[in-house]
Amino acid sequence: TEEQQKLLDDEEVVPEKEKERCANYKFAYDGRTTRRRLFLGTLLADDSMEILQAVGLEMFNIFHTVSFIESNVTHSLSPRKMRFYDSEKPSQNLYQIYQYFGPKTKVSVDYYSNHMKGGYNLLRDFIQREGNNYRWAFNGMKEDDVAVVGDTDETFTRDFLRALQICDIPQFKPGNDCRFPKIRASAGVFESTPECYTKNRRWQ
Numbered sequence: 001t002e003e004q005q006k007l008l009d010d011e012e013v014v015p016e017k018e019k020e021r022c023a024n025y026k027f028a029y030d031g032r033t034t035r036r037r038l039f040l041g042t043l044l045a046d047d048s049m050e051i052l053q054a055v056g057l058e059m060f061n062i063f064h065t066v067s068f069i070e071s072n073v074t075h076s077l078s079p080r081k082m083r084f085y086d087s088e089k090p091s092q093n094l095y096q097i098y099q100y101f102g103p104k105t106k107v108s109v110d111y112y113s114n115h116m117k118g119g120y121n122l123l124r125d126f127i128q129r130e131g132n133n134y135r136w137a138f139n140g141m142k143e144d145d146v147a148v149v150g151d152t153d154e155t156f157t158r159d160f161l162r163a164l165q166i167c168d169i170p171q172f173k174p175g176n177d178c179r180f181p182k183i184r185a186s187a188g189v190f191e192s193t194p195e196c197y198t199k200n201r202r203w204q
Contacts, residue, residue, distance in 0.1 A: 008060050008102075010162065011035070018166050021159065027167035035165035036172075037064040037145040041132025043125070044070040044084060044109065047152045049096060055155045056100030062161050063105045064145070067135035068097070068152070069128045071112040084109045108135055146172065156185065 013033050022029040040063050059066070070084050084094045098107050112128045129149070136147065146164055148156070156164070164183075171181045189198040 010158075011061070013166060021163050022167035025160065025163050025167065027163060027169055029166070030168040032166055032168070035162075037142075038062060038148055038161065038165060039065045039067070039136045039139070039141055039145055040148045040150075041067045041129060041136065042069075042150055042152045043128055044068045044152055045074075045080075049093065051153050052097055053100050055153065056097075056102075058155050058158050059101055059105075059161065061102030061104040062158065062165075063101065063148075065136060065139045065141075066101050066105055066107045067132045068107075068109045069112055069131040070109055071114060071124070071128055073114040073124070075122065075124050077114070077116075082111065085111055106139055110135060143174075150185070154185070 013035065015029070015031060015033075018032075019029040040059070068084075070082055072080055072082055074080055084091055084097065086094075094109060097109065101107050110131045112124075112131060114124065116124065132149070136145075141147070148161075148164075155161075169183070171183055173181075186202045189201045190196050191198065
């Protein structure tokens with residue numbers, strides 16, 4: 001609708017609004033007038049197309065690059081049929097996912113074909129995510145750009161993503177080492193329904 005489109009048309013930098021936005025997250029605003037570019041890297045698994053569409057709507061036209069990696073095995077080496085690759089005809093799922101994140105976003109799906117017989121489970125996660133790094137570099141990522149690493153069904157709110165683009169954030173200042181310049185998300189955990197909230201447990 002026209003009202004929904006208006007909510008997504010939020011790229012313009014309005015200093016007073018940005019100052020208020022940054023303050024909501026305890027960030028300062030130094031008068032910056034250009035937004036940082038955001039690059040997303042994540043892995044495709046068995047997430048439904050509805051989940052991908054919902055996440056894409058929250059991020060619509062915000063990211064410069066959205067990089068997905070799809071593997072033919074799970075982390076435990078169980079075979080997995082690829083959903084976004086078809087050797088015989090164009091993939092309908094691939095076409096759909098290209099539409100979800102907006103015309104200003106470069107969306108790519110790269111593929112990982114496993115040949116490992118051993119190794120601990122997260123080793124394959126690390127190796128696959130190297131494909132995200134390659135795609136970011138290929139798309140021209142620079143020092144002032146921000147990488148967002150997560151799972152496909154996870155996202156920051158649209159408002160917080162806009163804050164990452166414009167606020168004066170200590171972790172993003174030049175001179176940090178490779179371990180410091182990052183912001184870690186943390187969320188509550190519930191089983192099946194928010195009514196079954198797990199106390200004293202956070203997902204990061």
